[in-house]
Amino acid sequence: MGLEAIPVVVEPADLAAARAVLRELAVLVERLLATGEGGAIDLGVLPLTPAARAWLIDRLGRGEVEIRLTAGGQSTITETGCAGVWWVRHGNEAGVVTSELLEVAYVPGLVPVSRAEVENGLQRLNSGLDGLN
Amino acid sequence: MNELQERLAWRGISRRGFLKYCTMLASLMALPPAAGQAMAEALARARRPAVIWLPFQECTGCLESITRSHTPTIEGLIFDALSLDYSETLMAAAGHQAEQALKRAVEDNAGRFILVIDGSVPTGLNGAYSCIAGRSNLDLLREVAPKAAVVIAMGSCAAFGGIPAARPNPTGAVAISEIVRDKPLVNIPGCPPIPVVMTGVIAHYLTFGSLPELDRLRRPRAFYGETIHDRCYRRPFYDRGLFAKSFDDEGARQGWCLFELGCKGPVTYNACAHVKWNDHTSFPIESGHGCIGCSEPGFWDAGGFYRPLSAPAGPLKLAAGAVAAGAAVGVAVAIANRARKGAARAAHVTATVADLEKADGGER
Known part of the structure; x- marks a missing residue:
């Protein structure tokens, strides 16, 4: 009888890390529901192999929203199949991914505009209208 | 809009672009993702930090690395536009004006400024091998360092002596840490160092009020771990x-x-x-x-x-x-x-100024 006959199933280490990410996401989503405060997991510092990453993408699924941000390079913010969990990839101007995170929020932090920006927008609108008067 | 946002906008960098950069910085330093937001807020505070940059026995490659890494460079922006109070290489002032600027920057920010030094310190002949405005690097360091909040030894020459200290080390070059022994000091070695390491250390200091965790050679563990x-x-x-x-x-x-x-x-x-x-x-x-x-x-x-x-x-x-x-x-x-060599010497014809003028005139 060979060793393969011994009924021991060892979970690959890389999959264990991916499972841990799912568990942490669940905690963050619970917190979002309870307090309104979400959080994020930085995938750049996690030892995820391509197989573990593929497993994670598969488990999270794909949602309906995809946001493309052009600021210092392209970023994509993709809603996963688990509402409230966003897969965020930041790229630089050379198209290289510089950071990657899973963000838990109703709306990803980078998306809303600030009050100052809205005020600037209003000024611009008004100056455009002045030209029409 | 605060001062930083204005400067960012002027360089075509949006608030989101800056926040994105800080997120990347936090990720590189293995800090929690929320630290990116905290860093962006700290850097955006109205009171800007003072940075005094002294070039000693060096080749300027470290400064080039930071200010010319790519365009637009946020690393360069944080340094050049936001923080830098004194840098002989970058500043427009020269001579006595520059010396006055250094004196003023040190006095106005005593106990609060970040002192960045690139290059080693020659100690041979009492420091005479490298002087600025008639003063040796050694004297200048001994005067300025005690008034700094933290000292950053930028590049391998400042951190470990580098090429000037290579055998036979004719100038008696030493690392900054050999001279500055009673200040928080961080080494950022590399020939040159990676730009984002520099901004990472400064952003960490401004955000948390302390230097990041260092290894036994005083290098930030997040980057040199x-x-x-x-x-x-x-x-x-x-x-x-x-x-x-x-x-x-x-x-x-x-x-x-x-x-x-x-x-x-x-x-x-x-x-x-x-x-x-x-x-x-x-x-x-x-x-x-x-x-x-x-x-x-x-x-x-x-x-x-x-x-x-x-x-x-x-x-x-x-x-x-x-x-x-x-x-x-x-x-x-x-x-x-x-x-x-002998053949070259024999074939060599010396030219005088008159010959050159003649040749120049002949071409017209």
Whole structure:
């Protein structure tokens, strides 16, 4: 009888890390529901192999929203199949991914505009209208 | 809009772009993602930090690395526009004006400024080998450092002595830490260092009021915690025993490990393999050359860039026959060189200013 006959199933280490990410996401989503405060997991510092990453993408699924941000390079913010969990990839101007995170929020932090920006927008609108008067 | 946002907007960098950069910075420093937001807020505070940059025995490569890494450079912006109060290389002032600017910057920010130094300190002849405005680097450092909040030794020369301190070290060059012993000091070695490491350290200090965790050589552990080899994309070839034997063999073309061609990646702690250079484009090993170990102490005297780590670093022991053959070749080369020099001397015609003017006039 060979060793393969011994009924021991060892979970690959890389999959264990991916499972841990799912568990942490669940905690963050619970917190979002309870307090309104979400959080994020930085995938750049996690030892995820391509197989573990593929497993994670598969488990999270794909949602309906995809946001493309052009600021210092392209970023994509993709809603996963688990509402409230966003897969965020930041790229630089050379198209290289510089950071990657899973963000838990109703709306990803980078998306809303600030009050100052809205005020600037209003000024611009008004100056455009002045030209029409 | 605060001062930083105005400056960012002027350079075409949006609030989101800056926040994105800070998120990347936090990620590189293994800080929680929320730290990116905290860093962005700290850097955006109205009161800007004072940074005084003193260049000593150096080549300006460190400053070039930060200010000209790519365009637009947020690293350069944080330095140049946001923080820098005094830098002889970048400032417009010169001579007595520059000296006054240094004095004022030190007095106005005593106990609060970040002192950045690139270059080693020559101690031979009482520091006379490198002087600014008639004062030795040694004197200047002894005067300014005690008034700083923290000292950053930028580049391998400042951190470990670098090339000026390489054998035979004719100027008696030493690292900043040999002179400054009673201040919080962080070494950011590299020849040159990676720009984002510099901004990472400054952003950490501004956000948390302390220096990041350092290793035994006072390097930020977040960037110098692993070797180049640990994060090298050619590592699987090393593990499988597949090594390039020359820079143009089949192994080199297949991207095999460069260990046998002298790569110092296994003993070099730096972030090149994952942070990369030129806007995250690549790092030396990706360009086909082994790591030269520039962020380690004494890298210039480590036995040769192309000598494998496992080979002896001392002089090679040659067989007697090889020595005799080498001596014969040496004598032949010397005779040929002497003959060539003699012929050149004989053929040489000296020109006077009048000859040159004549030639110039003839062409018109």
